[in-house]
Amino acid sequence: MAHFDLTDSSAVVVIGSGAGGGTLSNELAQKGVKVVCLEAGPRLSLADIVNNEGTMFKKMSWLDPRKGTGQLHPQFPSWSCKTVGGTTMHWEGQCPRLQEHELMAQTTYGEVADTSFIDWPLGMQELSSFYAKAEDKMGVAGTNGRPFLPGNNNYKVMAAGARKIGYQDVDTQHMAINSTVRDNRPSCQQIGFCNSGCAIGAKWSTLYTEVPKAEATGNFELRAESMVVRIHHDAHGRVTGVDYYDKGGVLRHQKARAVCVAGNAIETARLLLNSHSDLFPGGLANSSNQVGRNYMTHFTICVISLMPKPVNFHRGTQMAGVVRDEMRHDLSRGFWGGYSINPVPFPPEFLAAHMQHGGWGEELTASLQQYDHLAGLMMMGEDPPQATNRITLDPEVTDQRGMPIPVVHYSDHPNTTKMKAHALRQGKAIHSALGATKSYEITSLPATHNLGTARMSERVNDGVCNKWGQTHDIKNLFVSDGSLFSTSGSANPTLTIVALAIRQAEFIKSEIEKGNI
Amino acid sequence: MSDSGISRRRLIQATVGITVLLAAATDGQVLLTANANANDDKANAERLVVHEADTLRQMVKRLFPYRNLSEEPYRLVVNQVRNEKSVADVATLLREGVGVLDSGVTGKQWLALSKAQQIEVMKRIETSAFFQLMLNTSIHSLHANREVWHLIGYPGSSVEYGGYINRGFNDIDWLPEGSVN
Numbered sequence: 001m002a003h004f005d006l007t008d009s010s011a012v013v014v015i016g017s018g019a020g021g022g023t024l025s026n027e028l029a030q031k032g033v034k035v036v037c038l039e040a041g042p043r044l045s046l047a048d049i050v051n052n053e054g055t056m057f058k059k060m061s062w063l064d065p066r067k068g069t070g071q072l073h074p075q076f077p078s079w080s081c082k083t084v085g086g087t088t089m090h091w092e093g094q095c096p097r098l099q100e101h102e103l104m105a106q107t108t109y110g111e112v113a114d115t116s117f118i119d120w121p122l123g124m125q126e127l128s129s130f131y132a133k134a135e136d137k138m139g140v141a142g143t144n145g146r147p148f149l150p151g152n153n154n155y156k157v158m159a160a161g162a163r164k165i166g167y168q169d170v171d172t173q174h175m176a177i178n179s180t181v182r183d184n185r186p187s188c189q190q191i192g193f194c195n196s197g198c199a200i201g202a203k204w205s206t207l208y209t210e211v212p213k214a215e216a217t218g219n220f221e222l223r224a225e226s227m228v229v230r231i232h233h234d235a236h237g238r239v240t241g242v243d244y245y246d247k248g249g250v251l252r253h254q255k256a257r258a259v260c261v262a263g264n265a266i267e268t269a270r271l272l273l274n275s276h277s278d279l280f281p282g283g284l285a286n287s288s289n290q291v292g293r294n295y296m297t298h299f300t301i302c303v304i305s306l307m308p309k310p311v312n313f314h315r316g317t318q319m320a321g322v323v324r325d326e327m328r329h330d331l332s333r334g335f336w337g338g339y340s341i342n343p344v345p346f347p348p349e350f351l352a353a354h355m356q357h358g359g360w361g362e363e364l365t366a367s368l369q370q371y372d373h374l375a376g377l378m379m380m381g382e383d384p385p386q387a388t389n390r391i392t393l394d395p396e397v398t399d400q401r402g403m404p405i406p407v408v409h410y411s412d413h414p415n416t417t418k419m420k421a422h423a424l425r426q427g428k429a430i431h432s433a434l435g436a437t438k439s440y441e442i443t444s445l446p447a448t449h450n451l452g453t454a455r456m457s458e459r460v461n462d463g464v465c466n467k468w469g470q471t472h473d474i475k476n477l478f479v480s481d482g483s484l485f486s487t488s489g490s491a492n493p494t495l496t497i498v499a500l501a502i503r504q505a506e507f508i509k510s511e512i513e514k515g516n517i
Numbered sequence: 518m519s520d521s522g523i524s525r526r527r528l529i530q531a532t533v534g535i536t537v538l539l540a541a542a543t544d545g546q547v548l549l550t551a552n553a554n555a556n557d558d559k560a561n562a563e564r565l566v567v568h569e570a571d572t573l574r575q576m577v578k579r580l581f582p583y584r585n586l587s588e589e590p591y592r593l594v595v596n597q598v599r600n601e602k603s604v605a606d607v608a609t610l611l612r613e614g615v616g617v618l619d620s621g622v623t624g625k626q627w628l629a630l631s632k633a634q635q636i637e638v639m640k641r642i643e644t645s646a647f648f649q650l651m652l653n654t655s656i657h658s659l660h661a662n663r664e665v666w667h668l669i670g671y672p673g674s675s676v677e678y679g680g681y682i683n684r685g686f687n688d689i690d691w692l693p694e695g696s697v698n
Contacts (some may be wrong), residue, residue, distance in 0.1 A: 048632055049518075050674065050676075051676050052673075052674065056527055056662065148524060150687055151684065152681075152687055153687060153688065153689040156687065156689050157692065183642075188680075189676075189679060189680030189682045190686040191552060191675050191676050191681070192675055193675070193676075195560050199674065199676045295560050308691070309691040310670075311689060312670070312688075312689075313687065314671060314672075315681040315684070315686040316680075318687075332557075337566075347671065348660040348665070348669060348671050349656065349657060349660035349661050351660075352581070352659070352660040353656045354582045358643075360580040360581065360655075361579070361580070361582070365581045368581070368583075368660075368669060370669070370670075371585055371669040371670045371671050372669070372670035372671075386523070420664070434692065434693075
């Protein structure tokens with residue numbers, strides 16, 4: 001691994017080591033660009049990963065204080081990660097591509113009240129080759145000639161019920177989990193616990209793919225437990241470096257050729273806003289007043305059903321599966337945009353708390369007692385951008401470093417309310433078709449997909465970044481995570497984040513060569 | 518009930534102190550009498566502690582009445598709730614909570630009520646801090662308990678057994694023929 005001096009301004013500073021930051025770092029390092037990656041969380045190894053949700057939650061989650069308002073949990077508005085690898089440690093590996101019509105949301109959906117839809121500044125034609133590169137990099141099952149993963153029992157229940165009610169587009173999903181031995185990592189052993197970190201490294205995570213590969217180039221230095229609190233700029237408004245608290249809690253300043261922010265949509269917006277100055281009183285790259293706005297998640301709601309015979313839904317890859325039939329845009333359903341249906345299991349402790357929120361007594365216990373008969377589905381769908389759903393800095397409360405904590409405000413758009421009701425109905429119908437005796441709804445999960453808070457836009461007033469993720473205001477300041485999403489689409493975002501990071505690395509390299517940054 | 522619990526405990530401490538003074542100052546007869554009172558009060562205090570534990574344990578059973586589960590996981594919930602550090606004075610909260618349960622039906626301790634009456638009284642206090650603490654502790658303690666896991670068919674960690682690749686991840690056999698592929 002390389003080591004860069006704090007006063008060395010030759011390196012690009014990447015903030016965050018997850019899907020966006022980890023990928024971008026490696027792509028740049030492979031091209032000979034020097035990179036310092038500052039990651040707020042600690043660096044785990046595979047030996048730190050155990051099959052226990054509670055233990056891993058504490059090891060990997062972002063637990064610094066945040067405030068949720070609107071319909072969010074007041075202390076835990078979102079579930080993201082604070083660890084090397086970021087949310088690629090927690091994700092389930094699902095890799096759908098965005099659909100062409102979703103990249104043209106404004107054109108497709110037309111005028112919708114109380115939304116701030118725009119079209120993406122790049123279309124499928126520009127994106128598809130990078131999707132292919134991302135799928136190849138991540139070894140996505142079901143792409144590039146790689147076999148799909150086999151379906152587990154919970155998937156089979158979903159697939160059988162879905163077909164029974166007329167759905168047709170059902171398979172085990174494009175998953176960034178090895179279906180065969182690849183890239184010096186084993187194939188999936190159907191362990192379960194995917195979202196607590198894969199203990200054998202079969203699931204793609206930047207912790208053990210992009211990060212060590214970047215280190216092997218000699219162009220890359222990772223500093224874990226290093227929390228960036230401010231980005232600095234010169235009199236011309238070009239960024240010059242960052243302030244961060246290092247492992248020992250000491251405030252350092254690292255000089256930089258360019259800065260790429262990939263802290264996950266909440267922290268990315270928080271950092272840009274907190275880096276306000278005389279020149280940029282509203283925060284960096286915020287002349288449009290769009291930093292922090294248009295915060296989108298995908299709703300995640302679940303149906304847990306008691307099936308007539310054993311399922312054992314805890315066994316195997318947790319979310320290898322999808323029903324795509326409802327992902328289409330079809331106004332005859334009473335809402336625009338679409339949603340996917342996926343298999344999902346939960347451990348007993350989670351179910352006891354959430355299967356019937358606040359519930360207790362004989363009926364709930366009788367269902368829990370038949371844990372082996374439970375089947376689970378998760379539905380997630382497109383979330384429209386709303387200017388009022390946004391990240392701001394708390395005017396009073398600061399964290400342990402004196403940095404204002406983020407306030408996350410979110411409320412469902414009426415379209416989302418309609419889509420959720422439809423999704424719950426369809427989810428229950430899938431299980432009912434196979435004789436489910438009882439279904440529970442879980443509607444209060446914290447979001448894990450955080451999007452849109454520094455979005456890409458064709459027009460400078462509509463967003464924060466251009467189609468390369470370069471901020472409209474500052475040439476050598478980039479955003480490199482889900483914050484970039486112009487709209488959310490209905491698909492899990494990681495594959496798109498990785499595709500955009502690969503694309504951005506090519507752009508940064510060429511801008512360096514042209515002497516522009 | 519809860520107030521008298523506090524004063525009884527204070528009374529016991531006071532009585533013990535007086536006993537020592539009396540032993541030094543007066544004859545054996547007084548000492549014996551005082552000691553007998555102290556022993557009675559000590560026994561009463563123990564009865565209260567036992568009553569509280571019995572009531573809390575029964576409450577956990579009403580929250581999550583698993584069939585064929587031993588007493589041990591329920592007993593552990595009570596131990597855990599009594600050691601709860603996130604509540605400023607958990608002992609008082611529990612003592613007063615038991616008092617509220619016992620005053621739910623006039624003239625009868627909650628433990629002596631029928632199952633339906635016990636549940637009825639619990640429903641009345643669902644939003645109280647006492648009830649929520651008992652519910653949350655039961656959710657987390659019981660459902661992270663290996664005995665409960667074993668009973669309901671959840672095995673926990675699988676990586677040390679090689680996952681489920683050869684242990685039935687796809688062994689479901691009751692779905693309609695030809696419905697999966």
